[in-house]
Each structure stands twice: as structure tokens, then as C-alpha cells.
Amino acid sequence: MRNVVLSALLALSFSTSLSHAQSVWTGGDDLPTNPLACDATPATAAAKPYDGGQPTNAPDRKGKTIKVVDVPKLVGIGYFNATSKGIADAAKEMGTMDAKTDGPSKANIDDQVTLIDNYITSGVDGILFAANDPVAIAPVLKKALGAGINVVGYDANSSPDARQWFVNQAEFNGIAKAMVDSMATEIGDEGAFAIVTSTFTTPNQARWIAEMQAYQAKCHPKMKWLETVEAQEDNILSFNQSNTLINKYGDELKGIFGMTSVATPAAADAVTQAKKCGSVAVVGLATPNAMKPYVGAGCVKSVVLWNPVDLGYAAAFVLRAVADGSLAPGATSVKAGKLGDLSVINGSEILLGAPTVFNKDNINNFDF
Amino acid sequence: MNLRSLIRHETLLALLLVIVLIVLSFQSDRFFTVDNLLNQGRLMTEIGLIAIAMTFVIATGGIDLSVGSILGLTAILTGVFWQNVGLPLPVAATAAIAAGTFAGFVNGVIITRFRVPPLIATLATLALYRGLAEGISQARSVRGYPEWFYVLGQKDVLGVPTQLWILLLAAVVASIILAYTTWGRTVYAVGSNEVASRFSGLSVEKTKLALYTASGFAAAVAAVIFVSRVSTTRSDMGTGIELDAITAVVLGGTSIFGGRGTIIGTIIGLCLIQALKNGLSLAGIKGDGTIMLIGAVLILAILASNLFERSGTRT
Numbered sequence: 239m240r241n242v243v244l245s246a247l248l249a250l251s252f253s254t255s256l257s258h259a260q261s262v263w264t265g266g267d268d269l270p271t272n273p274l275a276c277d278a279t280p281a282t283a284a285a286k287p288y289d290g291g292q293p294t295n296a297p298d299r300k301g302k303t304i305k306v307v308d309v310p311k312l313v314g315i316g317y318f319n320a321t322s323k324g325i326a327d328a329a330k331e332m333g334t335m336d337a338k339t340d341g342p343s344k345a346n347i348d349d350q351v352t353l354i355d356n357y358i359t360s361g362v363d364g365i366l367f368a369a370n371d372p373v374a375i376a377p378v379l380k381k382a383l384g385a386g387i388n389v390v391g392y393d394a395n396s397s398p399d400a401r402q403w404f405v406n407q408a409e410f411n412g413i414a415k416a417m418v419d420s421m422a423t424e425i426g427d428e429g430a431f432a433i434v435t436s437t438f439t440t441p442n443q444a445r446w447i448a449e450m451q452a453y454q455a456k457c458h459p460k461m462k463w464l465e466t467v468e469a470q471e472d473n474i475l476s477f478n479q480s481n482t483l484i485n486k487y488g489d490e491l492k493g494i495f496g497m498t499s500v501a502t503p504a505a506a507d508a509v510t511q512a513k514k515c516g517s518v519a520v521v522g523l524a525t526p527n528a529m530k531p532y533v534g535a536g537c538v539k540s541v542v543l544w545n546p547v548d549l550g551y552a553a554a555f556v557l558r559a560v561a562d563g564s565l566a567p568g569a570t571s572v573k574a575g576k577l578g579d580l581s582v583i584n585g586s587e588i589l590l591g592a593p594t595v596f597n598k599d600n601i602n603n604f605d606f
Numbered sequence: 607m608n609l610r611s612l613i614r615h616e617t618l619l620a621l622l623l624v625i626v627l628i629v630l631s632f633q634s635d636r637f638f639t640v641d642n643l644l645n646q647g648r649l650m651t652e653i654g655l656i657a658i659a660m661t662f663v664i665a666t667g668g669i670d671l672s673v674g675s676i677l678g679l680t681a682i683l684t685g686v687f688w689q690n691v692g693l694p695l696p697v698a699a700t701a702a703i704a705a706g707t708f709a710g711f712v713n714g715v716i717i718t719r720f721r722v723p724p725l726i727a728t729l730a731t732l733a734l735y736r737g738l739a740e741g742i743s744q745a746r747s748v749r750g751y752p753e754w755f756y757v758l759g760q761k762d763v764l765g766v767p768t769q770l771w772i773l774l775l776a777a778v779v780a781s782i783i784l785a786y787t788t789w790g791r792t793v794y795a796v797g798s799n800e801v802a803s804r805f806s807g808l809s810v811e812k813t814k815l816a817l818y819t820a821s822g823f824a825a826a827v828a829a830v831i832f833v834s835r836v837s838t839t840r841s842d843m844g845t846g847i848e849l850d851a852i853t854a855v856v857l858g859g860t861s862i863f864g865g866r867g868t869i870i871g872t873i874i875g876l877c878l879i880q881a882l883k884n885g886l887s888l889a890g891i892k893g894d895g896t897i898m899l900i901g902a903v904l905i906l907a908i909l910a911s912n913l914f915e916r917s918g919t920r921t
Contacts, residue, residue, distance in 0.1 A: 313893070340892045346845070347836060349893075352649055356887040359642050360634065373749045374836040377760055439747055439840055 269445070271452035274415045288567035289398040290586035291379075296386040299561040304363035304388075306337040306557060308550075309354055311368045311394060313341040315471065316525045317499040317546055318368070320606035321393065324550025325366065331575055332558055337366075345436070345471050347374040354378045358385055364557045367401070368393035372441045376400035388560045392553035393546075394442050398586055402560050405553045405580075406587045407544040410442075414449035416542050416593055417521055421493050422458045424519040424539060429492035430462035432483045434501040436471045443497045450495075464491065469501055476504030484512045496522025502541065506532040526596045526604040533601050541596040547606050552577055552590055615859030615911040616871045622907060623878045630885030637885050648759075648767035648835070650880040652677070652828040652844075654873070655773060657851040657858075658780045659824035661872045662817050664855050665784070666797045667864025668724035670818060672713060673825040673851065675735035677844030680706035680829035682739045685748025685839035695755055703826040709735055710822015714815035724818075732848075736841075743841040751837060759834030769831045776824075781869040789813070797864025854879055857904055859911060878903070 308325050310318035322339035329335040340357075342349035347370045354365065355378050365382050369375040372395055379400040382389050392405040421431060435443045447466065454461055464487055469476040480494055480501075494509070496502025502522030506529065509518045515537040524541050532538040555574035559565035565572045571579045572588055583589045596604065631638035656673050663670050680702045687698035709731070716727045758768050784790040792813050795803040804810050825844075833839050858875030860867025879900055886896045 340887075343893060343897070344846075347840065347843075348832075351836060352883075353887065353893065355645065355649065356884055359636050359645065359884075360888045360890075361636060371747070371836075371838060371840060373747065373838040374840070377756075377835070377837055437842065438744075439842075 269448065271448050272411050273449060273453040273456045274411045276457035286585035288586050290402045290404075290567070291383050291389070291399045292402065292567075293383045293386045293388060296388065298563075299363055299388070300563055301334065303334045303336060304558075304561050305361075306335055306364040306366060306554070307357045307362050308337060308339040308341075308366040308553075309350060309357070309368070310339065310341040311350070311370050312343060312345045312471065313339065314343060315500060316528055316606065320525060320546035321368070321550035321553070323606070324547040324552075325554045326550075327547070328551045328554035328558075328575060332554075335554060335558060337554065342370075345370050345440075347371045351375060351378045354382065358382050358387065362387060364388040364390070364561060366553050366557055367391050367396070369396045369441065370394070371439065372396045388557060390553055390557045390560060392549055394440070395587075402586070403556050403565065404587045405549060405556055405590060406583065407546075407549050407590045408593045409583070409589065410445045410449045411453065413446055413523070413542065413593060414453045416595065417446070417495060417523075418450050418454050418458060418461075420540055420542065420595075421495065421519065421521045422461065424521065425461075425492035427458050428460045428462070430464050430487070430490050431493035431495060432464040432487065432491060433466040433495040433497060434469050434476055434479050434483070434505055435466060435497035436501070437468050438466075446497060469498075469504070471498050471500045473500055473504055476501040477508050480505040480508035481512065484508060484514060484518065489517075491518055493519040493521060496520060496524060499524045499528065499543070503528040503532065506538050510535070510537050525606055526601045527606060529596065530601055533596070533598055536598075539597065541601070542593050543596065544590055544593045545604075545606075548577060549590055551575065552580060552588065556580075556588055616868060616874060618911055619857070619859065619871060619874045619878065619907060622903075623874055623881065626878060626881055626885070630881060630889065633885065633889035637888050642884070642888075644762075644765075644767055644770070646880050646884050647770040647773070649884075650876055651767075651769040651773045652832050652835075653847060653850045653854065654876050655776055655824045655828045655831075656821075656847060657854040657872050657876055658776055658869060659817075659821040660851045660855045661780070661858070661860050661867050661869055662784065662793055663724075663821050664852070664860045664862060665793050665864055665867040666814060666817060667800070668717070668814065668817070669728065669852070669862075670710075670713065670724065670821045671728040671848050672709070672731040672735055673821060674844040674847040675732045675739065676706050676709045676822050676825040677829040677832065677847060678739040678841055679709060679735045679742075680826040681833050681839045681843045682743040682748075682841055684830055684833055686742060688751075689748045695752065699830045703823065703830060706826025706829060707819060707823040710825070711815070711819040713822065714818030717818060718811040718814050736845075740841040743839070748839045749837065751834070755834055756837060757834075759831050759836070769835075772827070772831070777869055777873055784869055793817070794865055797861075797866070799865075850879075853900075853904060857907055 308322055325337050329337040342353060350370050358381060365387055376397045379389050379396055389401040390403050391401045395404045467479045469479040483491060494505045496505045502524035506520045509515060509520055520538045523543050529538060529541045552574045556572055559572050569582055571581050574580050580588050636642060660670060683702035683705050684699050687693045687701050688695050713728055713731055716722050717724050761768055763771060792808050795808055796810050796813055800810060832843060854876040855872050856862060858871030882900055883896055
């Protein structure tokens with residue numbers, strides 16, 4: 239009797255997670271999409287007034303050395319090691335920024351909020367963040383603004399009024415186009431694909447997927463969208479999920495999108511171990527170091543990503559400019575050291591530039 | 607009241623807490639301020655509520671691993687009842703708490719009626735309730751609650767964070783129940799020797815059922831507070847919170863084998879962990895160093911208390 243109940247319970251619990259995974263839900267968010275043209279026509283950006291927040295009674299920090307804390311989504315993964323390296327590089331170059339990185343060990347909203355709260359108490363001048371949840375992080379960021387701290391986001395945004403500026407690594411529809419076009423080139427216009435993402439609520443991934451869906455419907459309408467699965471930003475889980483996809487769909491599956499820098503190498507690894515190199519394509523966002531073996535072996539043709547070192551570097555310069563008062567609402571561009579002038583988009587965002595595509599020819603030139 | 611009875615786990619722990627507070631306040635002048643301490647109280651309320659109920663559960667020799675998932679499920683239901691079903695927010699929150707309490711009741715039924723060991727039963731419902739939360743939410747967050755709702759999680763009442771009042775009330779009530787009522791004695795009796803309790807005519811099953819239900823209730827209340835504090839619901843809320851709560855309870859001197867434990871011990875344990883997390887962070891130590899230190903403190907505190915513990919001195 240005892241065993242029956244137990245197995246019933248376990249079966250029930252697994253079935254709920256399975257039925258969840260099988261739903262038609264594609265992982266996007268509910269916001270409107272803006273797919274780019276199928277050819278290379280650039281989009282026209284609509285002008286939008288500044289919609290960020292402002293710190294109250296911030297002291298004059300112009301030219302003074304400022305204490306800055308960088309709180310990424312989590313620490314200990316290649317991607318955020320690269321952004322914090324960029325921040326450290328920028329701080330060294332400026333000489334007037336005392337920056338350190340501290341983040342939760344898991345991409346957990348509560349840990350991140352608590353951490354930021356502690357740094358507000360400890361009295362920093364500036365906070366750089368990459369949000370695990372755009373809304374959950376907002377109250378604590380508003381508290382920071384209320385305490386006169388300069389707040390700048392990078393990588394993953396919060397609600398606009400909870401921070402001053404956000405450094406956007408690439409526009410969502412641009413990434414979506416690059417990803418879907420690469421996949422279509424590799425598996426053809428009628429291939430079926432699946433997606434391995436972090437969680438359905440992670441803002442960037444949800445946005446990209448929504449844009450990918452819109453772009454695919456517009457420009458590659460015959461491609462088949464099999465399933466979107468969650469794998470946190472967890473190596474083993476990403477591998478297992480990719481493996482499950484390969485086994486579940488068999489020959490029907492022609493391609494896997496990796497939506498995180500963890501999922502893409504894990505998917506490539508799963509494809510390699512299943513000896514499906516060449517029959518299942520992997521396209522995704524990832525850091526070059528993690529992808530070198532798969533690109534070298536020819537299992538993965540191209541990897542899309544902006545340069546995260548540059549992203550961190552730009553974020554640090556934006557924070558410096560905000561603290562100095564040289565980047566104020568209404569500005570149209572900002573100087574970011576060696577990156578030159580970066581332009582302001584969407585009211586209170588700063589665009590890093592076009593994404594980089596890494597392939598066999600250039601991947602060895604990058605080290606992050 | 608002799609010297610022997612003074613040297614007990616709670617006393618040692620309180621002493622350790624005082625030392626930690628003093629050391630940490632020398633490390634950072636921003637640590638020992640009223641604002642910071644009250645803010646820390648705000649941050650530890652959710653774990654505190656769960657830990658108080660967990661003290662009872664562990665004192666009977668049981669455990670409840672599903673509290674984090676109940677928290678997630680209740681949070682999601684609060685949002686769904688309010689936004690999708692269209693109930694007024696107070697009704698939605700109450701209904702969600704009722705559902706969370708029912709989830710705890712189900713744990714109790716599985717454990718008492720079908721005699722599944724608590725560890726396994728709640729491990730199964732840990733997966734079950736989290737799966738339900740994710741399935742119901744379809745990974746969508748519910749946001750944009752009315753301003754008054756944030757009073758619970760983000761504002762103060764009489765200068766003290768609102769939820770801290772709830773935690774204080776819960777701690778006082780729970781202390782009285784556990785220490786001064788027959789029912790509290792029953793909890794210890796069940797934890798010390800379940801068979802003997804049953805033969806003594808104590809209602810072992812009813813007690814356990816009530817405890818797991820209460821544990822679900824505590825997690826559900828914590829969920830609503832959590833939603834109010836971070837102003838959104840997500841299905842992954844409360845992941846891993848069961849371990850934080852169990853750490854506080856065990857550090858507080860509750861025996862994992864049952865029969866021993868106090869609410870004051872749990873509260874001191876909770877404060878000690880929170881003080882370490884916050885103080886070390888303010889002193890400039892990064893997150894990974896902090897959790898290592900907490901692990902070390904946990905082992906040292908248990909070792910120290912075992913050193914002084916002699917059978918027969920349990921008072």
C-alpha cells in the first residue's frame with residue numbers, strides 16, 4: 239500500500255512537469271513583437287522620451303573616485319566572468335572607479351535582492367546590475383535610487399523607472415533574426431527545431447523567443463516549432479533536456495536553439511554524444527571559449543553573441559558618465575572609452591552595437 | 607536553577623549571537639544601526655515563519671521538505687485567483703493561503719494515513735507542488751498589484767516592518783503553545799518515543815496531521831508576504847527555502863531525531879544566520895565566503911553544544 243501511494247505520487251509529480259513541458263506554450267512573453275524585414279533592411283528606430291528613474295539627492299560625484307558594486311544574475315559562469323572583467327578593465331582605465339563584482343551563486347531573485355539591499359546599506363555610490371526578474375528587482379533598485387545611488391543595468395533590464403540607464407547588448411529583434419536566419423541556412427526552410435532556454439520568465443530569453451517566433455512566422459513560415467524546454471542556467475539540466483529532445487523527436491528534430499551561454503554548449507555536447515553531428519544543427523548564444531571544441535570539430539557552424547567584455551566595459555563607462563552628470567536624460571549618445579560613441583535608443587537604453595558571429599575562422603581570436 | 611542548567615544549547619547560542627553582533631559591528635559601522643537591523647528583520651520573516659512551524663515538525667522527529675514548493679504554489683495561486691479568476695485581492699490571498707494550508711494537510715494525510723516516512727512523503731510533494739505551480743502559472747508572472755498590498759511586504763507599521771510584527775506574534779504564540787500547553791508536551795512526547803506515546807493514549811496521528819497542516823499554513827502566509835515584498839509572482843519562488851529553515855531550526859538546538867527543541871532556539875539560530883549573512887557582506891566578504899562561514903558556524907555550534915550536553919541535564 240505504502241509503495242503504491244508513493245509511486246502514484248511520484249508519477250503524478252512527474253506527469254505535471256511533463257504536461258507542462260508538452261504544452262504549446264513557446265516561452266515568449268506577452269509584449270508586442272517587432273520583427274525585422276526578411277532581407278537586410280535596417281529598422282527605423284522610433285524616438286521615445288527618457289523613461290528611466292533619477293536618484294534623489296545624489297551627492298556631486300563629478301571626477302571623484304566612486305565605489306561601485308556589480309551584481310550579475312549569478313557568479314561563476316563564463317558569461318558574467320567576462321562582463322565583470324570588462325567592468326574591471328574599464329575601472330582600471332578610468333582610475334576613478336573602485337569596482338567589485340558580487341552576485342548570488344544561483345540565478346535566484348531573492349538572493350539577488352538581498353545582496354543589493356546589503357550593498358545599499360554599506361553605502362556604495364553606484365550599482366551595476368543584470369536582473370533575474372525585471373519586476374522583482376524593481377523595489378530594491380528604487381530604494382537605491384532613493385538613497386542617492388546611481389543605478390545602471392546591463393544584460394537584463396528592470397522596469398525602466400527603477401534604474402537610470404540600461405546598456406542593451408543587442409536589440410531583441412536583431413538577435414532573433416540572426417538566430418532564425420542561421421538556423422534556416424543550416425536546416426532548410428522546412429526543418430523542425432526545438433529550443434532550450436533558461437526559464438520562461440527570464441526577461442531576455444522570453445523576449446528573444448517572442449521575437450524569434452514573430453520573425454519565423456513572417457520570414458520562414460514553413461519551419462516547424464516543436465517545443466521549448468526550460469533548463470535554468472544549469473549545465474547538467476541543459477544537457478539532459480537536449481538529450482531528451484533528441485530521443486523524443488528522433489529524425490524529425492533538425493535543429494536546437496540554445497538560448498543561454500550554458501544551454502548552447504550543453505546542447506552541442508548532447509548532439510556530439512548522440513553522434514548526431516551534421517544531422518542536428520545547434521545554433522545559439524554562447525561564449526566562444528565554451529564553444530571552441532564543437533566549432534573546431536565542425537559540429538557547430540556558428541555562434542551568435544555580443545562581446546560580454548565590451549558589455550561590462552560599456553556599462554562601467556555609462557555609470558561613470560551618469561555619476562559625472564555628463565549623461566543626462568535627453569542625451570543621444572555617450573562616450574565609452576575605446577568603444578567610442580554609443581547611441582541612445584528606446585528612451586533610456588544604450589545600444590552596444592551589432593552582435594558578433596563566431597565561426598571556425600575567427601573563434602580562436604577571442605578569449606572569454 | 608543551577609549552573610548546569612544554564613549551560614544549554616540556547617544559552618550558548620545566544621552568547622555566540624552576542625559575540626557575532628559585537629564583532630560584526632566593529633567590522634562595519636553600518637551594521638549595528640536600527641535601520642539595518644529592522645531591514646534584516648524584514649528579509650528574514652519568510653524563513654522565520656516557516657522555521658517556527660518546522661521546529662514543531664522536527665521536534666516530533668519528522669521533517670517537511672515541501673514548504674518551498676508550497677510557498678511557490680501559494681504565490682502563483684494568489685496571482686492567478688486575483689488576475690485570472692478576478693477575485694478581490696484579499697479574497698484571492700485568503701483562498702491561496704487556504705490552498706497552501708490544504709497542501710500541508712495533504713502531506714499530513716500521506717504521512718499519517720499511509721505511513722509514508724515524512725522525508726519521502728514531503729520529497730515527493732516537493733516535486734508535486736512545484737510542478738503544479740509551474741503548470742498553473744504557465745511561466746507567466748502576475749504583476750501590478752494595488753499599492754495598499756505592498757504595505758505588507760515593503761512598508762512599516764509603527765516604525766517596524768509590517769511583516770516583522772507577524773513574525774513576532776507567531777513566535778510568541780508558538781513559544782507558548784510548545785512550552786506551556788498539553789498539546790506542546792504531546793509534540794515532545796511523540797518525538798521522544800512515538801510508540802510509548804501511542805500506548806499512553808496520546809493522539810499521535812491527530813497531532814502530526816495538525817503539524818503538517820500548520821507547516822503548510824506558515825509557508826502559505828510567507829508566500830503572500832514574499833509576493834508583497836518583491837511585487838511579482840514567479841513559479842520558482844521559495845526554491846531551497848526549506849533548507850534555510852531547517853538550518854535555522856537545527857542550529858537552534860532542535861534535535862533532528864525529535865523530542866527536543868525550542869522556539870527561542872530557532873529564533874536565535876535564525877538571527878545568527880541572518881546577522882552573519884548581512885554583517886559579512888557589509889564587511890566586504892563575498893557571497894561564497896559567507897555561505898562557507900555559515901556552514902562552519904553550524905558545525906561548531908552543534909559540536910560545542912554536544913560537548914556540554916550530558917544526558918540528564920535536559921531541562
